[in-house]
């Protein structure tokens with residue numbers, strides 16, 4: 477699914493009205509009806525007093541249409557027009573007139589004295605600014621947003637939280653509980669810096685013209701379940717362990733053997749046929765008892781890896797989990813990188829070793845997958861000012877070394893030399909020890925099964941996140957563990973293939 481800019485969305489609006497011969501008012505009604513349907517399926521108590529804060533543009537127009545629909549269906553609605561401009565868009569002005577005819581309580585807010593008390597409302601619908609925001613919020617609009625943010629009420633933002641910048645850092649905006657955006661994902665809605673403004677983000681279909689959308693060019697994409705369903709290979713009925721790929725996980729050191737167990741279990745649960753773990757001697761009995769399905773090749777050293785030598789021919793390698801950064805391990809890792817030709821995933825200490833030896837990045841096979849969290853990324857590419865800067869620097873880095881970067885976060889990003897993919901699955905429950913080790917195992921397994929690296933990264937990240945969505949009502953987010961991720965990989969496959 478494409479992620480587009482505000483300008484591109486405005487263009488698609490225009491094309492939709494032209495191609496389908498409908499007015500912009502009709503399109504506004506379509507968008508508002510989609511929001512109304514979303515809202516009324518969640519908030520069924522019509523006695524719940526709702527306040528709609530509308531601006532003077534088309535976002536405000538949406539708010540007014542929604543207010544009219546809510547009142548018509550029996551909800552108690554009050555509209556407050558935040559008159560930050562004397563200029564009303566045509567469609568907004570039309571709906572102000574209609575709302576007055578329909579006796580909807582409307583109050584204009586033009587100065588501080590007009591600020592209403594919010595104590596009587598349970599829900600605030602934020603329709604002050606949408607994607608037309610083009611400068612910092614000041615004046616009465618700022619005062620209203622400050623008051624809304626202090627109210628402690630549930631705030632549902634139409635399209636985007638008012639004040640959210642579409643193409644740079646946002647310093648001030650509505651702190652929405654939920655944001656219900658019109659069909660096209662906007663990058664700003666999925667950036668870590670903006671998490672406090674967007675709340676939970678929902679996409680609603682408003683029937684924009686598909687041709688207009690497909691004509692739009694972008695380098696930003698939103699990974700959807702449908703896309704992953706289409707890229708998953710069917711299981712060959714004559715499959716046997718020799719044909720389903722052989723994953724090799726390299727890592728572990730004294731006290732950090734669990735990471736290799738988790739990565740190895742995850743690899744097998746993701747469907748590869750064979751798993752081998754390359755570990756220091758201290759890890760052999762740990763692996764063999766914790767995860768008997770894995771084969772083990774042990775290093776000559778007891779506590780950490782000092783020479784990565786093996787005779788097997790893995791279809792993919794996942795290296796770095798629990799590896800440690802001891803000098804002998806670094807040297808062993810260097811020699812491994814010099815001779816490795818298998819598709820490769822590098823995580824954790826493997827990334828930190830690369831950060832200390834950046835010239836080794838040139839040894840990585842093309843389309844090697846690195847899976848840093850933001851701290852590990854900053855050690856690789858240096859610091860960044862804000863999320864947009866981070867994305868562009870990461871894409872440059874991916875381009876320079878022909879890599880795929882899986883940048884873990886609330887919305888994990890997958891960045892290669894051209895494009896940026898935003899993962900749509902996952903919950904905060906994934907922020908748990910070993911979650912990254914499991915992701916390494918999942919992606920290594922998909923690589924071993926023959927998926928192209930970019931597909932392996934996208935499917936791996938989506939499946940990893942989906943396990944948390946599927947567990948959300950069964951396992952409390954606080955007690956969701958890395959092993960729960962592994963135990964739910966099969967359920968994720970069922971859910972995707974459904």
Ligand SMILES: NC(=O)C1=CN([C@@H]2O[C@H](COP(=O)(O)OP(=O)(O)OC[C@H]3O[C@@H](n4cnc5c(N)ncnc54)[C@H](OP(=O)(O)O)[C@@H]3O)[C@@H](O)[C@H]2O)[C@H](O)CC1
Pocket residue numbers: 485489503504507531532533534535536537538560561565604605606607608609610611612613614617634635636658684
């Ligand atoms: N396809 C869709 O997604 C559809 C979305 N719709 C809704 O339309 C809005 C976008 O509406 P737009 O009229 O372009 O702009 P806004 O309503 O977001 O803003 C209104 C005007 O406010 C001015 N502005 C911008 N920044 C500020 C500021 N900081 N302070 C004061 N005023 C500001 C600006 O006008 P200027 O002339 O002053 O530049 C804005 O135009 C979208 O978000 C959806 O909610 C459609 O309803 C249907 C299709």
Ligand SMILES: [K+]
Pocket residue numbers: 535602603604605606633634635636637638
């Ligand atoms: K809004």
